[in-house]
Each structure stands twice: as structure tokens, then as C-alpha cells.
Amino acid sequence: MSDYPVTVVKLGGSCLDDLAGGWWDDLAGHGQAHPLVLVHGWSKPLKRLNPDTVVLRDRYGNQSRWTTPEVIEDIKTVSAEIGEDVIDRLERRGITAERLLGSDGLVQAGEGERWWWRDKQLVELDNLVGPITGVDPSALKNLQPGHAYIVTPLARDAAGREVNTDGDRAAAAVAGGLGAPNLVLVTDVEHLLVDDEPVRSISARDAAAFRDKGATGGMRKKLRAAGEALEQGVGRVIIGSAPVTDLLAARTGTVITRL
Template identity: 75%
Template sequence: MTETQAQLPPTVVKLGGSCLADLAGGWWDDLAAHGRERPLILVHGWSKPLKQLSPRYSEPSAILRDRYGNQSRWTTPEVIADIKTVSADLGREVLRRLTRRGITAQRLLGSDGLVSAGAGERWWWKDKQLVELENLVGPITGVDPAPLTGLRPGHAYLVTPLARNDAGQEVNTDADRAAAAIAGATGATDLILVTDVAHLLIDGEPVREITARAAAEFRDKGATGGMRKKLRAAGEALDRGVERVVIGSAPVTDLLAARTGTVITRT
């Protein structure tokens, strides 16, 4: 590794929990090839593994809506424990896939000094009433990149996006927005949001490139569900200095080359 390589900014890749198990061997070969040239930070979701762990996580009652209309998984200490369980299993598999391809890797919990969170919303709709509930979630307020001391080509970090709030509690955070915050804090030029759809669709048509302003307008007027969160995360990443965000389902090098997917830029 040359001195120039050691100074390269990382590529941050968010691995969607809904698609992680479906990524083929060729996808991982491509990621490893890119990782031999650039430092890698991977941030994973856990939605599908959590639903597979227990049917209760697929029930409508598992999701809360606050007074502003924002959705959140109802997170109790038991849910945090289950997130850690499925994340540990997922992490072992990701690290195995990387090490088999010559990339050294280590797993970090965001709550171990990497990601901090603010106070979460306390009022949620339940049984058609607005009630006060303890929900262990919180907005990300900062990232301390100090735990990522080994950033270099040939080495990857896998981050489980839990955070710690001012009260010292572990809290659940949105994985896309955690990836955006980490990308900004580490000086990444690119954030890749790997999901189970090939492009952002507007009026049923795939979008190859879009500005942050246009993406924000669509987010507020037409986007729903997971894509709405991804567009919010993309805007936050660009505001934090990331040069571009790419959303798609293809191999990382194809997304970076804009051969497929949707590229979101500042202007």
C-alpha cells in the first residue's frame, strides 16, 4: 500500500437489510475488488433478519407513528437485544464473505463510541390515541470517527447502526441516516445506498441523475416508505460534504461509474 492509497477517503456503503441475504457472490467479488483500492465502511440494516427472528416484528403494532407522521420501530430493551442478536449473525456472514476474498474486516457497534444520538420523541399514536411511550430511538447528533483508526485499502469496517444518547442508553437509529452521518464525518466522497430496487422511480420512470433539491422536493411530495428515508439520508450526506450519493441494487463499481442506479448530486 502506497502513502497515497493510505490517504484515500473511504467509500461508505449501506447494505439494506431487505436485500443483504440476496446479494450474489459476484456482488461480493466486486465489492472486494473495490475494497482493495479504497478503504471501506459498511453500514448494515436488519429489517428482514429481525422479521425472520420473530413474527411479532412483522405485525403493524411493531411500527409506531409520531405526532408529525414519522414512522419508527417500537424499540424496547428487548428489541435492542434482538437487534444485536441478528446483527451478530449477519456480521459473521459479511466478515466471512470479505475475508474469503482477501479483505480484512472488523465489526463495530455504533453505540461503542462511534455514533451519538439526541433525545427521542416520546409521544406516539397507539390505538388511535396519542400516548407517551418510551421508545429507544433518537436522532443522530454526531459521529466520532476515532474508532475507525484502521481505515486503509484492503480493510473494511462493518457498523451496526445503534447509537448512545446523553443518558447513556443504547438507541435504535435509521441505518441510511447513520451511513450518511458516518460518510460526512469520515470525509467520504461517495455514499452508496444498496437496496432492493434498481433506481429511484418518479412517475414510474427510472431516474438516472437528480439534484439534491429536486430529490428533496420529490421526497416531500411523492416518495413513500424506505425511499423517503433514503432521500432524506442522501440530502443529509450531501449537506455534510459528501460529493454524491448513489441508490441502486447493482455492484458497487457499476453504481460508482453511474452505469446504473440513481446518482444524487448537490447541483
């Protein structure tokens, strides 16, 4: 555990290509005073590498990418490229950085769902996904101001297999495990919208109610991750597309708190 307050940032795979130089300048400035843990997504890069993505739906209606051993290797390939790019951007701005696979001792996963809908039938499939069951913060050995970890949200299950996890929920688990005061979910939208109106702040209870009634797609997952982070002791979760210091100062974005 760090002696300094850690900032955990989830970098959405849908927006990584759109973060301009000023965004990275801002992050590096914040990182001079705070250890950074950046959990990255891979949706766009993985789709470019393998356009034939198969999305499964389980018996409860939850969606998941069908993850085979080949998809795990594809994830590692695009993650290496993402990691190298992020490290280059940060090191040019005075922040040292290193990559870490969540499956290398950081993130543990439980047994995943085995029954999925295929061709209108519920069938048993070996889908390498799993719910996060724990985080070992000791895997992050150098949590110091001026240094950043770039984490790929893979996990290791009880059988020792590498499995895919949801990036937002992995970031929430890491933030909770580190006792981070803030989790920032950087995405391609400026705010949470309720009835087409931007929401600047919302309680965890109201966010959960909206998640279950009106949220769709990626925002639904982000609201679930936000609730899990707050339950694990994270002080605030901020969702938005602006520079990190603007989001932390609540100048823009949506702030989610326990009350």
C-alpha cells in the same frame, strides 16, 4: 480520519440475502484500493427472529419500530450473525474486516420523540430511538485499503442508553463524518422512479421535492439520508441494486448531487 478516500456503503436489510457472489467479488476488488465502511440494515433478519414487530407513528406522522431493551438485544443478535457472514464473505476474497456497534463510540444520538399514537390515542412511550447528533471518526482506527468495518447502526444517547437509529441516515452521518466522496445506498430497486420512469441523476433540491411529494416508505428515508449526506460534504450519493463499482461509475442506479 483516513489518508485514503473511504467508500461508505449502506447494505439494505431487505436485500442482503439476494447479493450474489459476483456482487461480493466486485466489492472486494474495490476494497483492495479503498477503505470500506459497510453500514448494514436488519429489517428481514429481525422480522424472522421476532415477527411481532410493532410500528409506531409519532405526532408528526413519522414511523418507527417500537424499540424496547429486548428489541435492542434482538438487533445485536441478528447483527452478530450478519456481521459474521459479511466478514466471512470478505475475508475469503482477501479483505480483512471487523464489526463495530455504532453505540461503541461511533454514533451519538439526541433525545428521541416520546409521544406516539397507540389505539387512536397519543400516549407517552419510552421508545429507544433517537436522532443522530454526531459521529466520532476516531472510533474507526484502521481505515486502510484492504480492510472493512461492518457497522451496526445503534447509537448512544446523552444518558448513556443504546438507541436504535435509521440505518440510511446513520450511513449518511458516518459518510459525512469521514469526509467520504461517495455514499452508496444498496437496496432492492435498480433506480429511483419518478412517475414510473427511472431517474439516472437528480439534484438534491429536486430529490427533496420528490421526497416530500411522491416518495413513500424506504425510498423516502433514503432520499432524506441522501440530502443529509450532501449537506455534510459528501460528494455524491448513489442509490441502486447493482455492484458497487457499477454504481460508482454511474453505469446504473441513481446519482444524487448537490447541483
